[in-house]
Amino acid sequence: MATIVIVGIGTRGDVVPYTALGSALAAGGDRVTIATHASLRSHVDEAGLGFADLPVEFGADRPLSSARFARLLAGRWLDIGEAVLAAARDADLLLLSPMGWLGYHVAQATGAASMGVFLQPLEPTAAFPPPLVTTRPLGAAGNRAAARAFRVLGQLPFARANAEFRRRLGLPPLGPAAMFRQADEQRWPVLHGFSSAVVPVPADWPEHRPVTGYWWPRGGRGLSPELRRFLDDGEPPVFVGFGSLAAPRLRDVVEQTVAGLGRRVIVQAGAAGLTAGHRDVLTIGDEPHHLLFPRTSVVVHHGGAGTTAAALRAGVPSVVVPFTADQPFWARRVAALGAGPTPIPLRRATPRRLRDAIAVADSHRTGAEAVSRQLATEDGIATAVAEIRRRVLPVQ
Structure with a gap:
C-alpha cells in the first residue's frame, strides 16, 4: 500500500477528475489524500478520500483570467508550499496538477516520487x-x-517564492528554466487525462508523457428530486451553465437568451449566480454533469476541460462560449469534431447569437454522438492507474 497525495490547484472542473483517479487508486489499496481548496472539499469527501487544505480561494467576483489566477496564487505561494509539505511528509508519491509544481520541490526534499497529472495538452509540440x-x-x-x-x-x-521555498527545504537553487530542463532530462512522467479521440496524440510527444483517456467520476450522488421531475416532465431541455466563472453582463445575456428561446431550459447558477425566472425554465445548483447532460438536447457552456468532456461523453451538441485560459482550445476542438457550431467568444456573446447557435447546434448531434461512441470504448482511469503503478510506484 502506497501513500499518495494529489495536489489539485484550480476550479471544480480541474479537481473532480482527480477525485475519480484517487478513488481508483484507493480501491487498489493505496491511501490517497487530495490537497486542494476548502471550497472543493465536499467533492473529496464524497469520494471517500483524505483532504488537505490549500490556503487559497479564487472567488467569483470577477472573471478568472490567467493573469488574475497567477496573481492570486503568487500571493499565497509560500503558504501553499507549506501546506503541500505538511500533507506530503509521509507520502510515497505526489501527483501534481499543472499548477502543482510546488510538489516537485517537496518530492525532491522528502525523497518521494512525483509525476504530473494534466488535464490539458501542455507538452510542447x-x-x-x-x-x-x-x-x-x-x-x-x-x-x-x-x-x-x-x-x-x-x-x-512564483520564482522568488520558489527560491525561498527551496531554501527552506534545504535544496539548491533551481530556476524555472532549469526546473523544466531537469524534468525533461530526467524523463519526469506526465499522464494526460483526456482522450486521443478529442486531441490526437502529437507524433513528437515523448513516450513517458502518455494520453490515457478521461478520468470520469464514478458513483457519487444522483440528480436532485426537483431536477429529475423537471427532466421527466417534457422534452430534453437546453442546459446553460458557466461553472466556476463569472463575468460582467453574463447574467443579462443569459436571461435575455432564455427569454426568447421558446424551449425548455435548465440554467445552472454557478459562480455567476445565473437565474432565469421564466416558464419552462429551472434554475439549479451543483448537479452531476455525467448524469444530467445525457438528458439534455444542447449544452451551452464555457469550454472548461471537464464540462467539455462531460458534454462529449453524453453525445450532446455543445455551444461553447469560451472565457479564458484553455477554454478557446477546447471550444475549437468541439467545432473541429463536428460536435458543435463555431464557438462564440464571451466578448461577442449576445442573446441573438446564442439563440442562433443553439438552433444550429441541433444539426451537430451526429458528430457529438460519434465522439461519444469513441469515448465509450476507453477506460482512462484504468490506463492511468496502470501507468502510475508501472512507472513510479514500487511493487506492492
Whole structure:
C-alpha cells in the first residue's frame, strides 16, 4: 500500500477528475489524500478520500483570467508550499496538477516520487500552439518554441517564492528554466487525462508523457428530486451553465437568451449566480454533469476541460462560449469534431447569437454522438492507474 497525495490547484472542473483517479487508486489499496481548496472539499469527501487544505480561494467576483489566477496564487505561494509539505511528509508519491509544481520541490526534499497529472495538452509540440496562450497556429517551430517559453514564463510570478521555498527545504537553487530542463532530462512522467479521440496524440510527444483517456467520476450522488421531475416532465431541455466563472453582463445575456428561446431550459447558477425566472425554465445548483447532460438536447457552456468532456461523453451538441485560459482550445476542438457550431467568444456573446447557435447546434448531434461512441470504448482511469503503478510506484 502506497501513500499518495494529489495536489489539485484550480476550479471544480480541474479537481473532480482527480477525485475519480484517487478513488481508483484507493480501491487498489493505496491511501490517497487530495490537497486542494476548502471550497472543493465536499467533492473529496464524497469520494471517500483524505483532504488537505490549500490556503487559497479564487472567488467569483470577477472573471478568472490567467493573469488574475497567477496573481492570486503568487500571493499565497509560500503558504501553499507549506501546506503541500505538511500533507506530503509521509507520502510515497505526489501527483501534481499543472499548477502543482510546488510538489516537485517537496518530492525532491522528502525523497518521494512525483509525476504530473494534466488535464490539458501542455507538452510542447509542433502540432498546435500552447492552449493556454492562443489557438492561432504559429508553424511547427513556432508552436514548440511558444510552448517552451510559456511554461517558463508562467513560473516567473512564483520564482522568488520558489527560491525561498527551496531554501527552506534545504535544496539548491533551481530556476524555472532549469526546473523544466531537469524534468525533461530526467524523463519526469506526465499522464494526460483526456482522450486521443478529442486531441490526437502529437507524433513528437515523448513516450513517458502518455494520453490515457478521461478520468470520469464514478458513483457519487444522483440528480436532485426537483431536477429529475423537471427532466421527466417534457422534452430534453437546453442546459446553460458557466461553472466556476463569472463575468460582467453574463447574467443579462443569459436571461435575455432564455427569454426568447421558446424551449425548455435548465440554467445552472454557478459562480455567476445565473437565474432565469421564466416558464419552462429551472434554475439549479451543483448537479452531476455525467448524469444530467445525457438528458439534455444542447449544452451551452464555457469550454472548461471537464464540462467539455462531460458534454462529449453524453453525445450532446455543445455551444461553447469560451472565457479564458484553455477554454478557446477546447471550444475549437468541439467545432473541429463536428460536435458543435463555431464557438462564440464571451466578448461577442449576445442573446441573438446564442439563440442562433443553439438552433444550429441541433444539426451537430451526429458528430457529438460519434465522439461519444469513441469515448465509450476507453477506460482512462484504468490506463492511468496502470501507468502510475508501472512507472513510479514500487511493487506492492
